[in-house]
Amino acid sequence: MGKRVAIIASNGGIESAYKVLNIAMAGVATEAEVAIFFTFDGLSIIHKQSEQMLKFAPGHEHLAEGFTKANVPSIAQMLEMAKESGVKLIGCQMTMDVMGLTKDDFVDGVEVGGAVTFLDFAYDADVTVTF
Amino acid sequence: MSAYTVDKSIDCKGLSCPMPIVRTKKAIDEIAPGQVLEVVATDPGSVADVKSWATRTGHQFLGTTEDGGVFHHYIRKSIPEEQKPETTFANVVDNDVLASKLGSDALILDVREPMEYAFGHVPGAKLAPLGQLERMLEGLKTYADKEVYVVCRTGNRSDMACKILADHGFTNVYNVIPGMSEWQGPVEQSEVEQL
Known part of the structure; x- marks a missing residue:
């Protein structure tokens, strides 16, 4: 079996x-199996309004030019590619409740689950990273 | 024919990480085992990334050339049965024996593809890609009773080549196992040394 990568996106x-x-x-x-668990501010990455919600950190605004120059795809494009490639996107139910978000606020293809849903995947992961 | 003939080429110029790899993965899925993919990229990070990607996914990284800031990466899609060579030709020697034959009168016959050969072969080895071997037999006749060491990447193609040679009256043929995948000795990078 291939490798498994579990990612937590909390920012x-x-x-x-x-x-x-x-x-x-x-x-x-x-060829790894990849799942991302979106929690707290990380939920803005899968939000339908992500373009308005995702900003550069203060003092980093100048990077926008560099991103364009380096021909980096937009977050929306990256997310679309990730979905097409089979990356599993999991929204954290608890933080959604706290922040007043529902599944309809997110792009299609996001599943919702709790910490155990993520852990169930992460227990068998070869790599776990948190951002 | 150039050694750098490819079956498919993708243009990743101007793309940054991880896009060249993402495109590479997609392209390799579209070619047949044994075929060669060329990835043209300008991202300097792709030099390390493409190599690591190929190693990780089991495909054969052939090499990279650079031309004015443009990188050409070459990858040969893996053939499942090549991973576990099933060799049936009886006369088998290991890489150490081949190393001891460097500079001797013995013929070292490299039966891989021209690009594999171009990116690194045993000094003095002659190229005879397996698919062309039968057509080249006439030119090899003088070696029919001499020592011939046949080498490929893992011992699989060379096994078939040894049988072809034996069937055509070559009496002193040895299959080198495993071959170039584990070769620790000197290598030459050069254009094809034709027979």
Whole structure:
């Protein structure tokens, strides 16, 4: 069996979103099974309004130009590719409740689960990363 | 024919990590086992990434060339049965024996593809890709009673080549196992040394 990568995305912001999705895409490209657990501000990465919600950290705004120059795909494009490649996207039910979000606030293909749903996947993971 | 003939080429120029790898993975799924994929990229990170990716996924990384900031990576899609070579030709020697034959009168015949050969072969080895071997037999006749060491990557193609040679009257043929995948000796990178 191939490798398994479990990622926790708990921060908002464009930088975090790229870290999460780059590792996820590299994971599936190396034939790993990848799941991302989105919790707290990380939920903004899978939000339908992610473009408005994800901002650069203060003082990092100048990076926008670099991202364009380096031809980096947008977060929405990355997320679409991740879904197409079979990355499992799990929204954290508890933080959704706390933040007043429902499944309808997220892009299609997100499943909702609790900590055990993620752990169930992570117990058999070869790599676990948190952003 | 150039040694750098490929079956498919993808253009990843201007793309940054992880896109060249994502495209590479997609492209390799679209070619047949044994075929060669060329990945053209400008991302310097792709030099290490493509190699690691190939090693991790079991495909054969052939090598990278650079031309003015543009990288050409070459990957040969793995053939499942090559991973576990089933060799049936009786005369078998290991890589150490081959190493001891460098510079001797023995013929070292490399039966891999031209690109594999170009990125690194045993010094003095002659190229005779397995698929072309039968057509090249006439030119090899003078070696029919000489020592011939046949090498490929894992011992599988060379096994078949040894049988072809034996069937055509070559009497002193040895299959080198495992071959280039484990070769620790000197290598030459050069264009094809034709017979």
